[in-house]
Amino acid sequence: MPGRLGRGLLTALFVAFVLFLYGPTLTIVVLSFQGPDGGLTFPMNGVSLHWFRRLFERQAVGDFGASITRSLALAAMVTLATVVISLAAGMAFRRRFVGSAALFYLTITSLILPSILVGLGIGLAFNQAEIDTHWWGSALGAQLTWTLPFGLLIMLAVFNRFDGAWEEAARDLGATSWQSFAHVVLPIVAPSVIGIALFGFTLSFDEFARTMLTAGTDNTLPLEILGMTTTVTTPVLYALGTASTLVSFLAIGLALALLWRARRQRA
Amino acid sequence: MNDVELIAVTKRYGGGAVAVDGIDLVIPPASYTCLLGPSGCGKTSTLRMIAGHEEVSEGDILLAGRNVTALPPAKRGTAMMFQSYALFPHLSARDNVAFGLRMRGVAKVERLARADKFLELVHLSHLAERLPAQLSGGQQQRVALARALITEPRVLLLDEPLSALDPFLRAKMREELKRLQRELGISFIHVTHSQEEAMALADLTVVMDHGRIAQAGPPREVFEKPASSFVARFIGGHNVLARAQGSFAVRTDRMRLAAAGNGPQHAGQVSALEYLGAAVRVVVAAADGTEAEALLADADFHAAPVALGQGATLVWDLADEHALAA
Numbered sequence: 001m002p003g004r005l006g007r008g009l010l011t012a013l014f015v016a017f018v019l020f021l022y023g024p025t026l027t028i029v030v031l032s033f034q035g036p037d038g039g040l041t042f043p044m045n046g047v048s049l050h051w052f053r054r055l056f057e058r059q060a061v062g063d064f065g066a067s068i069t070r071s072l073a074l075a076a077m078v079t080l081a082t083v084v085i086s087l088a089a090g091m092a093f094r095r096r097f098v099g100s101a102a103l104f105y106l107t108i109t110s111l112i113l114p115s116i117l118v119g120l121g122i123g124l125a126f127n128q129a130e131i132d133t134h135w136w137g138s139a140l141g142a143q144l145t146w147t148l149p150f151g152l153l154i155m156l157a158v159f160n161r162f163d164g165a166w167e168e169a170a171r172d173l174g175a176t177s178w179q180s181f182a183h184v185v186l187p188i189v190a191p192s193v194i195g196i197a198l199f200g201f202t203l204s205f206d207e208f209a210r211t212m213l214t215a216g217t218d219n220t221l222p223l224e225i226l227g228m229t230t231t232v233t234t235p236v237l238y239a240l241g242t243a244s245t246l247v248s249f250l251a252i253g254l255a256l257a258l259l260w261r262a263r264r265q266r267a
Numbered sequence: 268m269n270d271v272e273l274i275a276v277t278k279r280y281g282g283g284a285v286a287v288d289g290i291d292l293v294i295p296p297a298s299y300t301c302l303l304g305p306s307g308c309g310k311t312s313t314l315r316m317i318a319g320h321e322e323v324s325e326g327d328i329l330l331a332g333r334n335v336t337a338l339p340p341a342k343r344g345t346a347m348m349f350q351s352y353a354l355f356p357h358l359s360a361r362d363n364v365a366f367g368l369r370m371r372g373v374a375k376v377e378r379l380a381r382a383d384k385f386l387e388l389v390h391l392s393h394l395a396e397r398l399p400a401q402l403s404g405g406q407q408q409r410v411a412l413a414r415a416l417i418t419e420p421r422v423l424l425l426d427e428p429l430s431a432l433d434p435f436l437r438a439k440m441r442e443e444l445k446r447l448q449r450e451l452g453i454s455f456i457h458v459t460h461s462q463e464e465a466m467a468l469a470d471l472t473v474v475m476d477h478g479r480i481a482q483a484g485p486p487r488e489v490f491e492k493p494a495s496s497f498v499a500r501f502i503g504g505h506n507v508l509a510r511a512q513g514s515f516a517v518r519t520d521r522m523r524l525a526a527a528g529n530g531p532q533h534a535g536q537v538s539a540l541e542y543l544g545a546a547v548r549v550v551v552a553a554a555d556g557t558e559a560e561a562l563l564a565d566a567d568f569h570a571a572p573v574a575l576g577q578g579a580t581l582v583w584d585l586a587d588e589h590a591l592a593a
Contacts, residue, residue: 172346
């Protein structure tokens with residue numbers, strides 16, 4: 001047990017850490033409720049929802065609504081693709097196939113490569129091939145180079161602990177391969193699959209480096225925010241930050257609720 | 268008609284290793300068979316080939332006269348109970364038991380009713396709603412048993428079913444398995460490395476070694492007339508001794524401590540002494556290092572006790588010697 005002084009120091013360190021972690025976000029949340037005449041900094045000039053209303057109006061510079069819609073649609077596509085491909089790949093990697101080791105290292109490499117280079121490379125390749133870059137095309141691919149390795153690593157860890165006897169038992173009891181997957185494998189790995197979906201969604205929603213050079217003419221939300229930080233000088237930016245944080249919390253809450261329901265069904 | 272027939276069944280693995288080497292075996296109807304042997308002897312591979320979870324490299328497997336060598340597990344008329352039980356963790360005991368019927372498309376009401384009947388058979392009706400994680404090892408095993416039996420197999424295959432249980436539960440479960448086999452009138456094939464289990468349960472004991480059958484017969488025959496020194500050693504309760512004419516086995520309970528005489532004998536020093544309750548185990552090491560042991564009734568031992576390190580002679584009757592092939 002640390003002494004009184006040690007405990008005091010540790011507590012101070014922990015408080016400082018939490019402040020560093022959540023302080024900025026909290027500041028933004030507070031400032032987003034700035035009154036109509038308030039500025040970008042303290043003090044608060046009244047309290048209002050003015051800037052949230054402004055969020056949905058036409059902006060002088062930039063367009064929140066469209067970029068949020070794009071980001072949500074892109075995150076949904078990335079999530080779906082990540083879940084389906086990671087699950088299938090995880091199943092495939094349970095058996096050693098020709099080139100499995102090479103494929104694994106190739107996949108992991110895209111985690112290690114600097115994101116900005118991956119984005120640049122994809123952008124250049126599309127340019128060379130004379131295909132236009134779009135958020136729903138090249139940027140989708142670029143984001144998958146980020147989310148798929150994560151998904152695969154999680155799936156490998158899950159199947160590493162997966163008892164093959166479950167599938168044998170299912171087969172012994174007359175299940176076809178598909179029945180064994182649907183009734184045994186999928187329900188058992190479901191919590192991890194939900195985890196991967198959550199991961200994919202959040203990684204995509206605030207992805208920046210890989211998307212920047214591959215999104216083409218229409219911006220996703222993070223790109224739009226970057227563009228606006230230099231030109232917009234009202235707390236509407238803060239309102240946007242608060243709103244998008246809320247979206248992330250909702251996604252996490254939804255996933256936790258799903259997990260909780262799955263666990264309750266088992267109990 | 269015989270329940271199971273193996274004809275020159277061989278299992279070869281990728282690297283050329285032979286797990287099962289051309290074995291022939293006939294399992295009569297409604298019998299309890301134990302495949303017995305040390306680890307790596309091929310007993311589990313043999314069981315898994317009968318189940319259809321392992322491909323047969325060569326040879327044929329007949330079930331009730333029908334060649335099932337190429338059939339999938341569920342089409343064979345066998346059911347398997349796995350060593351780890353392999354209960355589905357997300358399903359209740361009842362749903363686990365009903366799984367086989369669900370895969371066959373039996374309607375929900377009917378399959379749950381039948382699952383309840385089989386849970387009753389293994390005395391688990393009161394725990395039907397529990398998940399596997401909420402059951403003890405012994406209870407999990409009963410669920411696994413009910414789940415395998417609900418498909419109404421002609422042959423139930425059990426892979427080391429008792430090895431995960433504590434000794435008390437193991438003895439109880441052993442009785443239970445035998446009772447179920449009798450009641451259901453089907454064949455059980457049970458893989459084990461415990462000769463005690465095999466002797467207690469089996470109508471037919473199959474001792475395996477290095478992918479071959481070392482001896483197959485009723486437990487009493489295997490114990491009284493072991494075919495080889497390997498069988499005599501593995502089945503236990505025997506001394507394997509050698510003489511110029513060849514090696515022979517003598518049961519340890521036929522050895523006596525006595526003064527040296529004209530009959531066969533083994534003289535040396537007491538190198539181990541174990542009190543086992545009803546009996547005492549005395550190991551005598553000769554000058555050349557060969558050991559022989561006697562299992563003496565406790566009253567006999569205490570009438571003329573010996574101590575560790577003391578000189579002693581073990582004697583037996585010539586009639587108790589059983590000549591061994593190798």
